Structure formats: structure tokens, C-alpha cells
Amino acid sequence: MATGVRLLGPPLLGVAAIVLVWEAWTRVLAVPAFIMPAPSRIVLRFQDDALVLGGQLAWTLLEAGLGLGIGVLIGIVGATLMAHWLLAERALLPLAVVIKVMPTIALVPILITWIGYNLWPKVIVAAIATFFPVLINMVTGLRAVDTCALEFLQSVGANRAEIYRRLRWHAALPYLFSALKVAINLSLIGAIVGEWFGAEVGIGKVIRQTGLKMDMSGMFAAIVMLVVAGCALMVLVGWIERRVLFWHASTQPEGEGAGLQWLTG
């Protein structure tokens, strides 16, 4: 309990300070709502819209989840190839970097022309956004094995598949989770970007349409919903990580500031 207050107190203080200044600023200067709505207006609007926003968010989460699944799968398979086969790394890694540098957002309209106004353009964008951190971390993780353990396994005649399953995979798991913490938000952002240029449902569509109508409080209510979902997903990944990696040093609490590690990942 006391540690909970110690850890959650300061961030809540920071948020409260910002909300107060924001509220005071909009009231004192009488800032019109279409430029910057006061937090109190956003909260009221959020209460009104919560159910509708929740339904829209569910679609976005579905798109992001499918995209994340595909992206993680591509990342793991690609990293497994690269970690075992130098030519694959030499040929594929620069290509992966090119895909990463490419502004995916520019290709969304084209994807929609190809596939239509359905779920899949959003899933593809989310997958493109998420595969890179997983790939990079997995390549590092699959190689970061303990040399003694590797030599021991080789000396007892373990083949590459056994070494992969019993040693490399476990060594890579901490790296995979730290990539997942980045990727989970990237998948949400990817789904939103996919919805931006044409969607019938989704929280990105809500943000776009309220923005076009200059309905700022509706827009901020949707953004708040999204940020809350993003933070909740990050906490969820951190929780699963502590469950799965209970044996690894990175999940052990240590000293000051350790409680915020799940945030910075």
C-alpha cells in the first residue's frame, strides 16, 4: 500500500498539476471550445460517449491485435532465419531497415485502393509498424546465449533445433518482451493511421470525423479513451512479462525507481 502511494503519487501529482493549469487557462482566457476545450468539458463528454467510444475502440483493438500478431510472427521467423544464416541477415536486414524508414502512412491510400474499406489495410499497417522492433530484438536475443551453456549443449550432441528450443528461445524471451512493450503501442498507432484514410468503424475514424467537425471535446474524449487503452495494454504486457520471466533478473525489483521500469521498458 505504502509503496503504491510512493510510486503512483508523483505521476498523479504531475497529471493533476497539468489538468489544473489547463482548466484555469481555458477559463481565465475564455478559450473557445473549438480551439482548446477545458478538461472538465472533456470529462463530461467522455462520460456521455464512453459506451459508443468503447465499441469503436473494440474494432481498433481487433485491428491492432491482428496486426501485432502478424508483425510478431514475421519478426520471430525473420529473426530465426537471420540468427542462423548470415546471408539472410545480410540480405534481409537492410531491406527491413528500408521498410522501417519508409513512411507507411503514405501507402495507406494505395492499400485501401487495393483491398477496400475493410479491416485488412489497418491490419497490414499495424503489422508493418510492429515487425521491426521484434525482429531487431529477437536477432540480438537469439544470439545473446551463454557461451558455456551453448558449448555444453554442443558437447552432448544437441542439434540446432534442440539448441534453439532449449537455449536460444529462452535467451531471447526478455528481448521479445521489451520489443512487445514498444510494439503494442505501435500497433495501436498503426491501426489508427490505417483508419485515417477511410474506415467505417474505429476510434481513429471517430477522431478524424470529430476533428473535421471542429468538435474538439469529442475528439479529446476519443483521444483520452485511446491513451487509456494504450497505457492499459502496456501494463498488461508488463504483467505477463513478470509472469513468464519470473526467473529473469530484469523482472526482479531493485531499489529506487524500479517501479517505473515497466513504463520505460
Added chain:
Amino acid sequence: MAHRLIARYRGVVPPLVLLAAIVLGLEVLVRALRLPSYLLPAPSAVAAELASSPDYYLANARVTLVEAVGGLALGSVIGFGLGALMARSVFAERVLMPLAVGVRVTPIIAIAPIFIIWFGFTIWPKLVVAALITFFPVLTNTVVGLRSVDARTLELLRSLHASEWEIFTRLRVPNALPYLFAALKVGVSLSLIGAVVGELVGAREGLGHVIDDASINLVTKTVFSAVVALTGMGIVLTEVASAVERRALFWHESQRSSHQ
């Protein structure tokens, strides 16, 4: 010298072969299926488009480049400043880090239209978007870099009565430089994406505007040309950042190549 050239050449060949195979495959696919240009333009058509109006693409690329580099500079200064504050005080970290994470998980494209309303069709919305995207990696790497100093060197400096400022400039900042360059290498491509996002929501020039304009009119080959130009810019900027890193960090072990 010759050895290094050959080593570099050998590293470049496999990706180039793969890239050439993909480009060739696309060309054959488009020609064999007679795909209309608005669905998928042939690579040769994209190359011809870029070659036919280089001035148009160069002028717009310059606009985007200025926005991206300006935004990166702004984001780096903010990220480093906040990072230095957080590295110094755990309380500041506890207050500010969740806010920074909140900014990071917010899809910037969702809030970009607000900046257009605030700042109008000027360079500022693009700078702000690029800065918002780039500040986070700089921030986290600054915190880690400033904190992870060698304990014995720190004790030595303290025993010589070095002031906190001297410790900061002579030990902590040099120690943080490799982390900062790692963040900058991520940041250059992010800043380009930020500038394009800023342009997509409202601009009169820049490659993002070119893409927006062309995709509304279904001129797909222009969209691809702009994307190719942006990707090229991203690769060049990342290489520039790496080159500056090699110059500035010649003393650091991360810059020693493993085969020497």
C-alpha cells in the same frame, strides 16, 4: 584501405541483389498482368516520373527536410533537457516520465489537426509533430546515458572535489553520447515521418502534400515517387548520423569494428 573497401562492398551486395530482384519482379508482374498505373505503377514508370520532374521533387523534398531537421533539433533539445532533469532527480522522473509516456502512446496523427488549428498552415505544426515524435527516444537514452557512469571514475572525481557541473560535463555527458547518437539514428527517420504527418493534415508544399494531392487524384506513380524520395532521404540521413557518430565517438568501443 583496399581491405575495408572490399569488406564494405561485400556487405552491400546481398541487399542490393535482393532489392534488384524485388524491383525486377514488380516490373515483370505489372507488365505480365497489365496492371493499370493507378493500382500499381511499374518501377520503370516511377523512375521515369522522378526523372521527368526532378525540380518538383527536389523543391518539395527540401521543404520536408527543413521541417524534419528542425523538428528533430527541437525534440532533441527538449528530450535532452528533460532527460538531464530526470537523471538528476528521481522525483522529477516519477512526475514527468508517465507524462512523457502518455505523449508517446498518443497517436500523433490524431492530435496533428489541432496544431493546424493553433498555428495555421505554417512550418510550426510540422516542427511540433516531428519534435513530439523524436523527443522520447532522446529522453530515455539521455536518462540511461547520464546515469550509467563508471562508479570508480565518479568516486575519483568526487575525491578530487569536482563540482556537480564538472562531473556533468566531463563524465556524464561524454558517457551519454553513445546513447544520444543511438537515439538520433532512430530519430532521423522518425522526424521525416513526423514532418510528412504534419504535411498530410494540412500543407501547401512538401512531399507529404505531394502524396496527399496525388493520392486524392489516384496518381499512384506520383505517390510512389514521393515515397521513394522519402525513403532515400531517410537512408541518407541515417548514414549521415552514423558518419557523425563515427567522427565524434572515435574513442568509444562501439565504433571499433570487430574484424580489426
